[in-house]
Amino acid sequence: MSQELEYNKPWILQRADPYVYKHTDGTYYFTASIPAYDGIVLRHSDTLAGLKDAEEVRVWQKHDKGIMSEHIWAPELHYLDGKWYIYYAGGDIDDVWAIRPYILECADQDPMTGNWVEKGKMTRAEEDEFSFEAFSLDGTVFENRGKHYYIWAEKVGVGKQISNLYIAEMENPCKLKTVQVLLTTPDYDWERIGFWVNEGPAVIHHDGKIYMTYSASETGAAYCMGMLSISEDADLLDPAMWKKERYPVLETNAEKGIYGPGHNSFTEDEQGNPIMVYHARTEEKIEGNPLYNPNRHAMLMKLTWGEDGRPVFKY
Incomplete structure (x- = not known):
């Protein structure tokens, strides 16, 4: 029985930083941060709707000690x-x-059953x-004009620190070719609630x-999405070529019961229509540490x- 997609309602519960990838054969894959932050899971389906109830496979488990032993994210x-x-x-x-x-790498054809190697x-x-x-954190990869680029968030400064977004061209899937370029820093009041944050980049x-969306502010109801844009023909490593929006493109909507929307990815449905995947909460007040x-x-x-x-983000 085919499932109908519901929009702007909880789709896959308790999965933050959701990422959907549609492969060249039409298969959909889903991954996300899981509440225990202790490993990486994948699910797959022939349809976007089918991801909701698809079996989840743990393809990698965190280390017991040392690096990669805590806070496995995004x-x-x-x-x-x-x-x-x-x-x-x-x-x-x-x-x-x-x-x-x-980075994990899998040279096998099926990422659900293949062997994942730590790189x-x-x-x-x-x-x-x-x-x-x-x-x-929050590294994403995209292609333009035959080149691949990596965008990520990194904190600088002292005290609480500031999370900026940087971009570099990639030499191969595991190494950058160029020196980092600062794309955006939290300039505006809506990017500075609780923490000064630009993170979670996604490209369409x-x-x-x-168009590059990103998330701003702390992870509660203040969490929201901003956006930058640039021509495909421009020098993507020239920060002056990017245009940053003055106001968020998506934020909390109490009437809809959607709080703190952010950390999105982009995919498309079976008909090729663009779909944004994002996480949000359904309650305004959070018990304990939002993280x-x-x-x-x-x-x-x-x-x-x-x-x-330009993309229109509308509940």
Whole structure:
């Protein structure tokens, strides 16, 4: 029996930072942060709707000690150069906030049953002395004009620190080719609630332009989405070429019962229509530390395009 998609309602419960990848054969894959933050799970289906009840397979378990032993966050599944890759972040049980970006590789055809090999931390370019030295997470990969790029969040400064977003071209799936470029820092009041945060980048192409959404502020009801855009023909490593929106493109809507929408990814339905996958809460007040409250649920949104070609995010 075919399932109907419901939009802007809890779709897959207690799955934060949701990521959906539609493979070249039409198969849909889903991964996300799980409440225990202790490993990486995948599910797959022939249909987008089918992911909701698809069996979940744990393809990797955190280490007992050392790096990758705590806070396993925001996995993304990509297919590059004929192999599968999962990009994710992890901490160290002896220093739980020593979050860094790591990579798994699978050379087998089926990522659900294949052998996943640890490739270690993302490698920066030789002349780059800064990337991945501090709290770094939420790496995403996208292609433009035959080149692959990596965008990630990294904290700088002292005290509570500031989470910025950086971009670099990739030499291969595990190494950057160019020195990091600062894309966006929390400039505006809506990016500075609780913490000064830009994180969770996601990229979608449309009509010759690239749109990069990201998430801002602390992970409760203040969490929201901003956006940058650039021409596909521009120099993506020139930060002056990117245009940043002054206001959030998606935020809490109490009437709809959607609180703290963010950390999204983009996919498409079986007909090729763009779909945004994001997480949000259904309650405004959170019991305990928001980071360890499990009730961030994966949701779906129909994406449309405005007359100006820009994506329209509407509940």
